[in-house]
Amino acid sequence: MTLSMYQASVPVFIRMLGNLRLLLEKGAAYAEARKFDxxxxxxxxxxPDMFPLSRQVQIATDNAKGCAARLAGIEPPKFEDSERTIPELIGRIDKTLTFLQTLQPSQIDGSEERPITLQLRSGALNFDGRAYLLHFALPNFYFHVTTAYNLLRHNGVEIGKPDFLGRS
Structure with a gap:
């Protein structure tokens, strides 16, 4: 049995964003119980020189929707990066999940060789679909989800590896 580009991308993003949503919900409950701002x-x-939790969530959602859209050959949806509270960050995750759930396997499967070009401040990066997914998009996505987890944990939110991985 082979693993399709769709199976290696959209369901992974959906699962991990759902887990991130639950982590943020635990963070919100923790902050509320302790009367945090x-x-x-x-x-x-x-x-001091790293992005805050809000930006980690924004980048994780950007990676998920951007990767899926590029593999599908469509324009990624654009979201303003204006979220300042946990409920707003959860809303952003929900918008991303809604978008991801509109994508069909037929839009993404077969994108292994699709040319993908990312315009970064440092210049253009060129990939085929497989390399983009496996060597750029997924590692970046997991980096930012993991960093969001670490920030919540560092601040005392009672979460652990099972929360990060989610339940099957």
Whole structure:
């Protein structure tokens, strides 16, 4: 049995964004119980020169919707990066999940050799679909989801590896 491009992308993004949503819900409950300011967790960082939790979630959702859209050969939806609270970040995840759920396997399967070009500040990066998914999009997605987890955990939210991985 082979693993299709769709199976290796959209269901992975949906599962992990669902897990991230649950992590944020636990963070919101933790902050509410301790009477934190609504932006305390979203503004948290592990070090002054890194992006805060809010940006980690924004980038994770951008990676998921951008990758899926590019593999499908369609324009990725654009979201404003204006979320400042956990409920707003959860809303962003929900919008991303809604988009991902519209994609069909037939739109993504067969995209292994589709040319993908990303315009970054440092210049253009060129990939075929397989390399883009496996060597760029998925590692970046997991980096930002993991960093969001670490920021919540560092701030005392009682979460663990089962929360990150989710339940099957």
């Amino acid at each position: 609504g932006t305390a967790l979203p503004d948290s960082r592990l070090f």
